[in-house]
Amino acid sequence: MERCVGGDMHPSYRILMGPGPSNVHYRVYQAMSNPVIGYLDPQILACMDEIREMLRNVFQTKNQATLAISATGSSGMETSYVNFVEPGDVVVIGVNGFFADRMTQVAARCGANVIRVEEEWGKRIEPEKMIKALKEHPEARICGLVHGETSTGVRQPLEEIGAYCKRTDTLLVVDAVTTLGGYDVKVDEWGIDVCYGSSQKCLSVPPGLSPITVSSKAMDVLRSRTTKVQSFYLDLILLEKYWGEERVYHHTAPVSMFYAMREGLRIVFEEGLEARFRRHEMLGDRLKMELEGLGFKLFAQEGYRLSMLTSVVLPERVDDAKIRSRLLNEYNIEVGGGLGWLKGKIWRVGLMGEACRVRNIHCLMGALGEILS
Numbered sequence: 285m286e287r288c289v290g291g292d293m294h295p296s297y298r299i300l301m302g303p304g305p306s307n308v309h310y311r312v313y314q315a316m317s318n319p320v321i322g323y324l325d326p327q328i329l330a331c332m333d334e335i336r337e338m339l340r341n342v343f344q345t346k347n348q349a350t351l352a353i354s355a356t357g358s359s360g361m362e363t364s365y366v367n368f369v370e371p372g373d374v375v376v377i378g379v380n381g382f383f384a385d386r387m388t389q390v391a392a393r394c395g396a397n398v399i400r401v402e403e404e405w406g407k408r409i410e411p412e413k414m415i416k417a418l419k420e421h422p423e424a425r426i427c428g429l430v431h432g433e434t435s436t437g438v439r440q441p442l443e444e445i446g447a448y449c450k451r452t453d454t455l456l457v458v459d460a461v462t463t464l465g466g467y468d469v470k471v472d473e474w475g476i477d478v479c480y481g482s483s484q485k486c487l488s489v490p491p492g493l494s495p496i497t498v499s500s501k502a503m504d505v506l507r508s509r510t511t512k513v514q515s516f517y518l519d520l521i522l523l524e525k526y527w528g529e530e531r532v533y534h535h536t537a538p539v540s541m542f543y544a545m546r547e548g549l550r551i552v553f554e555e556g557l558e559a560r561f562r563r564h565e566m567l568g569d570r571l572k573m574e575l576e577g578l579g580f581k582l583f584a585q586e587g588y589r590l591s592m593l594t595s596v597v598l599p600e601r602v603d604d605a606k607i608r609s610r611l612l613n614e615y616n617i618e619v620g621g622g623l624g625w626l627k628g629k630i631w632r633v634g635l636m637g638e639a640c641r642v643r644n645i646h647c648l649m650g651a652l653g654e655i656l657s
């Protein structure tokens with residue numbers, strides 16, 4: 285029987301201080317309410333060109349192959365491996381958290397022979413350790429790393445590993461899902477070959493797009509594959525034909541998300557990258573200090589802590605689920621719990637993009653002060 289389910293939906297306005305998504309600027313919502321047009325309409329093609337140009341600027345790259353995959357951050361990860369790995373290829377992945385571990389699973393599903401370089405969760409992987417593994421496997425097609433490990437709050441330094449990969453045939457694949465738009469991601473300078481991010485964290489656009497950029501070294505590897513890319517949807521050569529000059533239909537582009545991305549990126553550049561990174565750094569430090577004042581201990585290794593995501597060990601008196609649910613239901617504040625074995629042990633408090641505001645720190649501290657007293 286036909287029936288309409290539910291009444292009007294009015295989700296609460298939450299202060300999003302979890303591991304993502306972050307709050308969305310009203311201009312981005314306004315942009316999304318523009319009329320839907322066709323995926324080859326000259327106006328959407330112009331919008332895509334502008335997105336491409338601005339994405340090159342956030343990735344700090346001149347890479348021609350720079351675009352946004354029509355799906356969430358995970359699609360950037362899948363795209364990176366499904367395009368550059370052929371069955372039997374060796375890939376070396378640094379594993380110090382939940383998303384790095386997921387990378388190994390994605391690579392294995394593409395048929396890769398995965399070499400894991402393990403590090404304790406909460407610590408960065410020492411570049412020398414990674415380089416040693418790469419020297420032991422000179423045949424490695426990919427070296428994979430997560431720049432901002434959202435499960436632990438650790439920032440992975442990339443410069444030395446990038447400089448090493450530049451001198452070899454190995455491609456450096458970097459997950460910048462959490463850092464892109466909130467911290468330097470110097471794709472060209474650091475020698476990153478494939479780098480992907482997400483729309484919903486420091487870019488403050490709703491979830492649904494994964495920006496990606498690919499070096500010419502990586503595009504050459506892709507063109508010389510002996511087997512077809514297993515995924516049609518994520519095939520970068522086909523995607524480039526749509527995003528590039530040829531304009532060949534590939535999929536029905538989510539044009540409302542393109543409007544959102546364009547506006548979100550315009551907001552990023554109105555502020556300026558440097559100022560935006562400084563804001564994340566300053567407020568990230570402030571949040572860490574205030575949480576320590578309440579008895580929380582910082583989880584991530586000193587010197588390698590993310591600015592946009594603070595991981596803290598819960599004091600004895602803090603009941604994870606109970607307090608996070610009171611924060612959400614009574615104060616409209618979302619903070620993240622631990623992932624994997626860290627569930628119930630740590631919180632992950634985000635300050636990403638639009639949500640990275642001093643007023644949000646005040647709200648959280650006020651609420652925690654009231655609840656804990």
Ligand SMILES: Cc1ncc(COP(=O)(O)O)c(C=O)c1O
Nearest residue numbers: 356357358383432434461462482
């Ligand atoms: C570092 C990292 N990589 C990948 C992902 C997956 O992105 P998504 O959930 O947008 O698919 C996330 C999500 O939080 C992440 O933090």
